[in-house]
Each structure stands twice: as structure tokens, then as C-alpha cells.
Amino acid sequence: MQNSSPPKMNATEQAYHGIRNDILTGRLKEGERLTETRLSDDLGLSRTPIREAIGRLILEGFIERQSGYTTRVAHFPEDEAEQVYEIRRLVECYSVQRAARLATEEDIAALRRIHAAMQADTPPRDQAAYQRLTEANEEFHRTIVAAARSPRLTALMTTALDVSMVVRTYSMFSEKDLRRSLNHHAELIDAIEARAPDWAASVMSAHLLAGAARVAARLKTAGSDDGQD
Amino acid sequence: MQNSSPPKMNATEQAYHGIRNDILTGRLKEGERLTETRLSDDLGLSRTPIREAIGRLILEGFIERQSGYTTRVAHFPEDEAEQVYEIRRLVECYSVQRAARLATEEDIAALRRIHAAMQADTPPRDQAAYQRLTEANEEFHRTIVAAARSPRLTALMTTALDVSMVVRTYSMFSEKDLRRSLNHHAELIDAIEARAPDWAASVMSAHLLAGAARVAARLKTAGSDDGQD
DNA sequence: GCGCGCTGATCTGCATGCAAAATGCAGCGT
């Protein structure tokens, strides 16, 4: 199910995304023991890329080393999604504050470009459009963090935002949600361009709290049909 | 200079700490190109642990992949230390808020134990005492984050707090600073025990801002005698 | 004289081999 769509990816990335995906979709259950050999067999790769992927997943908290030679899938609390949104709120509100002070014209132009692309895909006509929206959204947020000109934040983001995909949000946005999200993005750009850090931070906070609320509402109703890609 | 003190460490950790140390002390200069072969020669290890260390250092932002086969030491902005303290403030204030709600009796007992050990070493009589203080301090903060019961936060912390050691702060604390820091710690424990999230967060904020101010003051005066160990 | 393509050297990504450490199971002793 995840084999053919991204054609160009080196073995380590394949291993990383493959294992992570298997954890998120539940193919690898919480607490299950992992061995490099089995994973390398399952994914058709050698142990080296598997090792590197496992190392990263341990750093990110998806996998835990118990003692010596025992490695297990981590156990996730039920408030995982809420946690991710809270942490993103901390990091991204701060980032956008800095971005409002430090963003260059190029940064702002890039944001506008991404925003335009997202508008063109709203409402999304097919699955591919959803895919593009999700990726553009990530790119948008990543661009803001990059505009904050802090290598530390960027490094944190590659951990935290990747994690945020735990809940592949965009595929469950209603059109109303999507439009609101787009409006937030537009307002964020305006606030950055106006060099108004507090304005930008407030919008970002609303943006992420809205996202969190949507996920929370969804988790309350449905609990079964996840794991769609 | 970093070879004999920690006797038990596997090759990957050795590589990680070795390279990171060489970057922090300036032995590897900003922008310098790195090759696995040279590093493995320098550190007397094979390429495999070097590769894994490089991978982690890239995630943490110490090293950058330029294009294809070119890997360089990252370039650090001058406000690096300030950045680290700001990010820690975001993450740790939030952590201690959660800790104030979720900490167990064991967590609080552990904090008290660490605190007592730090008091016993204050004022520090020798270099070893400084070392112990630094480590106990890290352990204290890590314990608080762990008490927040959020794997995400913990994962973030292993990136962000490790980074914070960029500035090996404790060796430049005056006795007054040390006492204030200890008082903060004591107050943090009390606030957590009293289940007072906002109180705890405020103290943590003060604690880290005080630390940041100290570093800032130091960077303003001295700029030469760093790189001690 | 200067730019461009080409070739050799270098470097990374990945696979595999090997030794040491850990696991777990069976047989022994109590």
C-alpha cells in the first residue's frame, strides 16, 4: 500500500517511512518487539538502513530500547494528538513571532506562492488534490519556521512536525474547515508582512487550536476507520 | 582531551560526542567540509558509527548536507545561546505545568533527592563538584519533563536539552547564581507538590531567564576563554 | 585565453561478515 507512489527514495528513507507507517497504521502493534532482521526481511532491505531508521525513530520516541537487545514499539497515550498540537502551538507561535520580525521578501513570496497553490486545490476534487494540500500545508508551516532564522527551531520542527502527521488531518477537513484554514494562512502572511508578531502569533494559535478541536471531535465520534494511507 | 574520562561508551556514542565536541570547541570550524573517512580516521573508529553519529547531528542541526556528497559543519548565529534558552523556556514551562498536574509521589521524591545532592555540592569545592552539579541539574530538568508524561516532550528534550549544553553553563555560575538556581529548584518542587501549574511555570520561566541573562552577560564581557573541556 | 566535457579519484549508500553480548530454554539441584 505504500510501495509504488514515491518512486525515488533511498533505502534509509524507505525504511524510516515504512516502519513509521506500520506503527501508525497499527500493523506493528504497541509494545511489539522489533528485530532488525525481521524488519529487513519485511521491507526487503538490508540491516544497515533499518538500523539508521530505528535510531531515528528512537530519537523521535516511536520506538523504545528496553534493555540490551530488546527493542519495542513505544506505547502512545490517548492524548497523543492533543499533545502534538499543543507542542506545535508552543513552537510555531514562537516561530511566527520571530518570522514576523525576520522574514525576507523571498520568504513572504514563497508563502504567497504556496498559499495560491492551496487555493487552487480548494475544494479538493480528488485524492491527489488532498495529497497536494497536505504537502503544501506542511511546506507552508515549514517555511514559516525557516523564516524564523533559528536552526534550533528548524531542527525541532523536523522532529515535531513529522510527528504531527500521526494524524493525517487534511483528509478529514470539511470544506468549511479548509476555507477557514486557508483564511488563517492568508492572515498569517499579512501579519508577517505587516511585521506584527503578536498578531501573527494569535492567528497561529487559533489556527492550531482549530486543528486540535477538529481532531478531538473526530476522535470522539469515530474510532475505527483510520489508517487510510 | 576527551578520551579517558567516560570509560564505557559504545563506538556510536563516542563518535557522536567526539564530533559534537569538536564542533563546539571549534576544532571543526563552521562551514568545514566533513567526510566519513576522515572522521573515522581521526576518531579511530570505522565508518558505520560515524555515519550514525552524523545522521543524528544532522537531525539536531549541527551538521548540514549541502548537495549530494558534500557535508559541512553548520553555521551558528550569534544569538544561538539566547535561542536555546528561549526554546527551553517554551518547552519546559509547558512541561512543568503538566508535571504539576501529573507528577507522582515518586517523581517528586526523585526531584527532592536530586535537589539534596545539588545542595550538598554547593558551593562546589572542586572541578568534580562542578561536573556533578551540571549533571544533576540536567537530571533535574529531565525528571520534570519526564513527569509531564508526554513522550513527545521527552523526545523533543533529548534534542533540545542536549543542544543546551552548547554553553556549559554551570562552570561560570557565581555562588550567588548557584544559590538562586537552587532556590528556584526548591520552589519548583514545592509548586509541583502544591499542584500549582501556573506557579511552577512562572518559577521555571524566571529560572531560565536568569540563566539566559547570565550567559548574555558573560558573552558581552568575555569572548575568548571558552572551550574548557 | 576561456569555457565545456570527460576521466580518474573520491565519497557515500548499502550489503554482508564476524564477534561479543543478551536472551531464553532446558536440565540440574534443592
Add this chain to the structure above:
DNA sequence: ACGCTGCATTTTGCATGCAGATCAGCGCGC
């Protein structure tokens, strides 16, 4: 019947080998 010790197996950590990609310097053409 139960716990413990010892051994076979498994698993990781690290080293090394190899192929493809990249880089750097040279010669050729303009």
C-alpha cells in the same frame, strides 16, 4: 514443584567490501 545455572540461539554493534554517484582537474574545442 520451584528456582537457578549453563548452553545454544538470537540479536546487536561494528568493520569492511562493493557499486553507483559525485567531485575535481585536465585536455580539447572554440
